[in-house]
Amino acid sequence: MTDTADYPADDFYRDxxxxxxxxxxxxxxxxxxxxxxxxxxxxxxxxxxxxxxxAVGLLLRVDTQGAITRxxxxxxxxxxxxxxxxxxxxxxxxxxxxxxxxVPPSPQPFTIAEYFPTPGITSFHDPRQHAISLxxxxxxxxxxxxxxxxxxxxxxxxxxxxxxxxxAEMMNGQGTLVRQAMAHVGRLG
Amino acid sequence: MTDTADYPADDFYRDxxxxxxxxxxxxxxxxxxxxxxxxxxxxxxxxxxxxxxxAVGLLLRVDTQGAITRxxxxxxxxxxxxxxxxxxxxxxxxxxxxxxxxVPPSPQPFTIAEYFPTPGITSFHDPRQHAISLxxxxxxxxxxxxxxxxxxxxxxxxxxxxxxxxxAEMMNGQGTLVRQAMAHVGRLG
Amino acid sequence: MTDTADYPADDFYRDxxxxxxxxxxxxxxxxxxxxxxxxxxxxxxxxxxxxxxxAVGLLLRVDTQGAITRxxxxxxxxxxxxxxxxxxxxxxxxxxxxxxxxVPPSPQPFTIAEYFPTPGITSFHDPRQHAISLxxxxxxxxxxxxxxxxxxxxxxxxxxxxxxxxxAEMMNGQGTLVRQAMAHVGRLG
Amino acid sequence: MTDTADYPADDFYRDxxxxxxxxxxxxxxxxxxxxxxxxxxxxxxxxxxxxxxxAVGLLLRVDTQGAITRxxxxxxxxxxxxxxxxxxxxxxxxxxxxxxxxVPPSPQPFTIAEYFPTPGITSFHDPRQHAISLxxxxxxxxxxxxxxxxxxxxxxxxxxxxxxxxxAEMMNGQGTLVRQAMAHVGRLG
Numbered sequence: 197m198t199d200t201a202d203y204p205a206d207d208f209y210r211d212x213x214x215x216x217x218x219x220x221x222x223x224x225x226x227x228x229x230x231x232x233x234x235x236x237x238x239x240x241x242x243x244x245x246x247x248x249x250x251a252v253g254l255l256l257r258v259d260t261q262g263a264i265t266r267x268x269x270x271x272x273x274x275x276x277x278x279x280x281x282x283x284x285x286x287x288x289x290x291x292x293x294x295x296x297x298x299v300p301p302s303p304q305p306f307t308i309a310e311y312f313p314t315p316g317i318t319s320f321h322d323p324r325q326h327a328i329s330l331x332x333x334x335x336x337x338x339x340x341x342x343x344x345x346x347x348x349x350x351x352x353x354x355x356x357x358x359x360x361x362x363x364a365e366m367m368n369g370q371g372t373l374v375r376q377a378m379a380h381v382g383r384l385g
Numbered sequence: 386m387t388d389t390a391d392y393p394a395d396d397f398y399r400d401x402x403x404x405x406x407x408x409x410x411x412x413x414x415x416x417x418x419x420x421x422x423x424x425x426x427x428x429x430x431x432x433x434x435x436x437x438x439x440a441v442g443l444l445l446r447v448d449t450q451g452a453i454t455r456x457x458x459x460x461x462x463x464x465x466x467x468x469x470x471x472x473x474x475x476x477x478x479x480x481x482x483x484x485x486x487x488v489p490p491s492p493q494p495f496t497i498a499e500y501f502p503t504p505g506i507t508s509f510h511d512p513r514q515h516a517i518s519l520x521x522x523x524x525x526x527x528x529x530x531x532x533x534x535x536x537x538x539x540x541x542x543x544x545x546x547x548x549x550x551x552x553a554e555m556m557n558g559q560g561t562l563v564r565q566a567m568a569h570v571g572r573l574g
Numbered sequence: 575m576t577d578t579a580d581y582p583a584d585d586f587y588r589d590x591x592x593x594x595x596x597x598x599x600x601x602x603x604x605x606x607x608x609x610x611x612x613x614x615x616x617x618x619x620x621x622x623x624x625x626x627x628x629a630v631g632l633l634l635r636v637d638t639q640g641a642i643t644r645x646x647x648x649x650x651x652x653x654x655x656x657x658x659x660x661x662x663x664x665x666x667x668x669x670x671x672x673x674x675x676x677v678p679p680s681p682q683p684f685t686i687a688e689y690f691p692t693p694g695i696t697s698f699h700d701p702r703q704h705a706i707s708l709x710x711x712x713x714x715x716x717x718x719x720x721x722x723x724x725x726x727x728x729x730x731x732x733x734x735x736x737x738x739x740x741x742a743e744m745m746n747g748q749g750t751l752v753r754q755a756m757a758h759v760g761r762l763g
Numbered sequence: 764m765t766d767t768a769d770y771p772a773d774d775f776y777r778d779x780x781x782x783x784x785x786x787x788x789x790x791x792x793x794x795x796x797x798x799x800x801x802x803x804x805x806x807x808x809x810x811x812x813x814x815x816x817x818a819v820g821l822l823l824r825v826d827t828q829g830a831i832t833r834x835x836x837x838x839x840x841x842x843x844x845x846x847x848x849x850x851x852x853x854x855x856x857x858x859x860x861x862x863x864x865x866v867p868p869s870p871q872p873f874t875i876a877e878y879f880p881t882p883g884i885t886s887f888h889d890p891r892q893h894a895i896s897l898x899x900x901x902x903x904x905x906x907x908x909x910x911x912x913x914x915x916x917x918x919x920x921x922x923x924x925x926x927x928x929x930x931a932e933m934m935n936g937q938g939t940l941v942r943q944a945m946a947h948v949g950r951l952g
Binding site (some may be wrong): 229276279304307312313314 | 652655696
């Protein structure tokens with residue numbers, strides 16, 4: 197539980213309680229220490245009529261130490277779930293049911309983020325587990341309302357999202373992932 | 386004019402007449418024999434809520450010999466025009482003003498199609514010129530109405546679009562481009 | 575063992591016996607029924623000086639029914655292993671130590687293959703498990719010698735690899751993956 | 764000539780003099796003001812056995828004002844030339860005949876750089892012309908010797924190549940292109 201509180205972007209236990217309750221937390225703890233888990237990371241964006249990214253949406257949370265953190269939409273791919281359905285589910289969970297995401301037609305991610313329990317192997321780090329996350333830029337056109345433990349969803353320009361002050365508030369390398377996403381859409385600045 | 390009739394997917398002269406009339410047809414003929422031209426190819430698709438492609442839109446035309454041909458949205462990138470604006474312009478020109486295309490946020494094409502005046506160098510061929518075309522899959526959500534010299538816009542499943550009968554009606558290698566697009570979106574079958 | 579024999583492209587038990595023996599086969603059977611596993615698929619190719627693909631390498635095996643099957647290099651990503659290291663390890667395991675693979679500099683796969691235990695959800699199927707495989711085209715420049723349970727490594731042209739006779743000998747949708755790879759490199763034909 | 768001196772990365776006139784001398788400089792000046800030209804940009808890299816980028820190669824030049832500038836391998840795609848052959852030609856021209864480049868098997872660029880004569884439309888700018896450049900990361904394994912007007916080829920780590928001091932020495936937005944390349948290979952830092 198403190199684990200969930202410390203890493204609120206994640207939904208490991210919540211997903212489990214809903215859809216595979218017969219996999220106990222003990223089992224999951226064992227699995228987490230032995231296999232890489234599959235995640236998706238979504239970078240929510242607003243685009244103009246030409247598809248150019250004009251804003252990036254970052255979730256605002258307060259961690260257990262009371263510090264402000266910013267995060268992407270992120271979560272696990274469940275057993276027997278397509279990656280595109282996992283993307284849609286996590287976006288709806290974090291941004292609400294009327295965000296109207298445009299899940300990309302291609303399953304090719306713009307990159308993969310390899311979160312290692314050991315820091316320094318890649319740009320990404322997750323003290324709890326080894327997660328391999330497929331990362332996508334997802335335009336959303338509807339009304340986004342932060343859900344659950346998020347205080348807010350802040351829309352900022354690509355330049356603001358890549359600025360040092362914002363980057364410093366992102367955990368586990370997600371700041372790098374935002375900059376990789378902006379590089380991919382031609383808005384690294 | 387006969388050129389336009391023979392290759393109705395193209396807009397070389399029409400574009401020219403509108404936006405750079407001072408470049409004469411003679412000049413263009415010279416350029417065409419000396420430089421590769423930049424094109425965009427758009428594969429219009431319908432997607433479901435998860436972004437999965439459910440239909441591909443192909444333009445239907447009758448060529449000068451009276452044969453039915455099918456084509457993608459395709460055209461030249463103009464001087465001082467961004468690629469994403471060229472995509473939008475050609476989609477609106479071929480599918481009408483309320484097609485509501487979702488131009489991809491990333492400028493990275495899923496492939497490039499190199500149309501050579503000489504057949505056999507690549508899968509693509511254009512007897513008039515050497516064109517390098519940036520190819521994109523573009524979901525459209527609105528009402529599509531074929532414009533100008535197109536008889537119809539036919540929506541078909543990915544499987545139908547890749548079938549031999551449909552492929553045989555596509556010119557210059559565009560059938561291959563459709564199959565490459567379906568491979569990219571995971572719907573090659 | 576029969577499992578390994580039936581699905582010789584895989585290395586689930588072999589990997590386990592080598593590097594995480596403390597995860598019992600019973601544990602793995604449980605995990606396999608509850609979480610998607612991370613795989614890599616490599617399409618080994620020969621390229622010319624311009625990087626154009628001239629040949630595709632497919633492993634030849636005999637299954638338990640005595641039928642000839644063809645397969646890509648494929649296998650699981652281990653705990654605390656980078657995807658690029660998993661690629662390298664599986665290529666060396668299947669093609670030998672002097673294949674000299676050129677693992678791509680970018681971790682972006684050309685597609686992901688989602689193998690479901692239930693047929694028909696995607697183009698990919700694996701009766702044993704739900705596997706999400708990151709797929710890469712990997713040029714190899716050295717001497718390839720099929721290892722372990724492979725009879726041979728057959729080099730064929732892109733056209734031959736996409737032909738119906740060869741496609742019919744590939745299992746679980748890997749034939750589709752080969753055609754997706756050829757579409758990606760511009761050699762779908 | 765002063766034009767060539769000011770933008771030494773380019774080869775517009777040199778290419779022309781060699782392969783299409785009948786297109787006069789006057790003709791080219793006209794074309795340049797009316798059509799986007801097709802370019803390729805190559806980011807030369809050194810990789811380790813796993814394909815991970817360990818160094819980036821930047822050309823060092825002195826411009827007409829005596830200032831040090833750094834540049835990528837860059838140049839025009841000629842009439843009737845494949846993009847992959849243009850890549851190879853420009854790499855050999857700038858890095859010498861034994862650089863042993865590994866031109867990527869896929870024609871899909873990691874991004875396109877749209878150089879506009881007007882600053883501020885994209886991250887890229889070229890006062891002479893509108894160029895649309897297909898950008899690739901190209902591992903080189905041989906001995907690189909800077910040719911022609913380059914003083915040196917400097918190998919630096921991805922972090923160094925993205926540092927402000929180096930970025931300040933790159934012209935026309937190529938610094939951004941280097942960072943986009945590093946984002947693509949997972950080495951943005």
